[in-house]
Amino acid sequence: MTPPPDDRHSQFLRLYVAHEEALLGFVRTLVPSRDDAREVMQEVAVVLWQRFEELHDASGFRPWAFGVAKFKALAWIRDRRRDRLVFDEDVLALLAEEVTEQADAYEQERRALEHCVGKLEPAQRKLLDAAYAPGARIDALAAQAGRSPMSFYKALHRIRLALMNCTQRVLAEEQWS
Structure with missing residues (x-):
């Protein structure tokens, strides 16, 4: 049973906000600048919201969102292929795979550092x-x-x-x- 629209919206927002920082860090590893990453993140957020009803288990949000972010970042790079500072798609795929595998560890390190800075x-x-x-x-x-x-x-x-x-x-x- 699909939750009412307001509940779906709230659930999406909670999940997105919980994972937004990790997603931004992931996208940031794939594109040249912070501004580029923010541009890609806007596209990622739109796609995640548009396709949120396809996600049947909230516990799968993070890997699903990382997959969308990877494809959006690769599409952004492909559109800017003329720029000599853009990595080859094979290199980006390797980077994306590595960051995806390390995302939980990076998040733990970030939280630990935040705790220590506090x-x-x-x-x-x-x-x-x-x-x-x-x-x-x-x-x-x-x-x-x-x-x-x-x-x-x-x-x-x-x-x-x-x-x-x-x-x-x-x-x-x-x-x-």
């Missing part, structure tokens, strides 16, 4: 956010903070190491629980 001291978080802001320049950030660029780099390096260690610990704990 545990940073406010000053460390501020430094990290500033360093990874679009267009950020370490020399300018260091000058704003009244530090030398080298001390800024060292502080950022220590934060990165702490995040790496924390992420590895969280992943190891999840593996044994």
Whole structure:
């Protein structure tokens, strides 16, 4: 029995939002830029919604969505074949296969990193956010903070190491629980 349209819409939105970040990451590995990935993702969302009634088991949403995303990304690339920066379809198929196989692991790593970033001291978080802001320049950030660029780099390096260690610990704990 097909759920009423409002329930179907709600179910779709819940599933799409739960997997959107992983889908975007997947598409991002196949196309040259973030803007291109967002363009492809718009097409993916439309197709997923249009064909949502074909999905009979919600637990199969992720692999189904990844399949749609793969085909949409490949179609986007095929349409832009004239661009010399686009990978050959065989290379893209290999990348897509690898990313699909690793998607769950990447998602676990992303969640672990997000958890660890949340545990940073406010000053460390501020430094990290500033360093990874679009267009950020370490020399300018260091000058704003009244530090030398080298001390800024060292502080950022220590934060990165702490995040790496924390992420590895969280992943190891999840593996044994």
